Amino acid sequence: DTAVSQTPKYLVTQMGNDKSIKCEQNLGHDTMYWYKQDSKKFLKIMFSYNNKELIINETVPNRFSPKSPDKAHLNLHINSLELGDSAVYFCASSQLTGAAGNTIYFGEGSWLTVV
C-alpha cells in the first residue's frame, strides 16, 4: 500500500487555468506538507498542516490554496496558473508536529507543466 499518494502524477495545462492536486496519507500522521521542486531540483516547503490547521505558509502566492478536509488529506489548488508554476509538487506527512527530527514521508510527486 502506498503510504503517501498523490494524483495526478503528470499534469499539462495552459496558462490561466485552475488545477488541483490531491494527496492522501494512510500512515495515521497528524501533519502534512506540500513541497515544490523546481527545474534545478531545488526543494522548498510551501505549506504544512497539522490536523487540518495551517502551521507553515512560506510566503507562497495566494493563487496557491491548500485545503485539508481531514488529517489524512491535503489538497493543493492553484488558480490562474503561470509558466513559473511548472515544477514537481511533493506531498508529505509526518507523525508529530512542533518537534524537529521527525521522519517525513514523501509522495512520488506530481509533475506540473504549464504551457
Place this chain on the structure above:
Amino acid sequence: AQSVTQLDSQVPVFEEAPVELRCNYSSSVSVYLFWYVQYPNQGLQLLLKYLSGSTLVKGINGFEAEFNKSQTSFHLRKPSVHISDTAEYFCAVSVLTDKLIFGTGTRLQVFP
C-alpha cells in the same frame, strides 16, 4: 537562519568504488540532519538521519554519514557503490520544527 550547502552538484564514480557526498550546514542552534535519496521520477526516501548520540549514523542501502559539529558537516559515504545507487541525494536540516531545509542536491552517477 539555517542553510545547507552541498558542495558537489554531480559526482561520477565507477561501480564498486567508494563515494563521499559532501554536506555542510549553517545554524546558530542545534540541528537535526537528514539525507534523502530521489531515484529518477520518484519521490524522496529517507536514507538516514542524525538526531543525537553517536556521530556515525548508519542508514539503508549501505550508506552512512558522520556528523562533525566543529566542521558543521554531515557527509554521506558508501564503501562500494552499485549501478542502482544512481540517483539525486539531498541533505537537509530541521531546527525546532518539522520544516526541512534542503540543499541543492548531488547527482550521483554510477558507471559500470
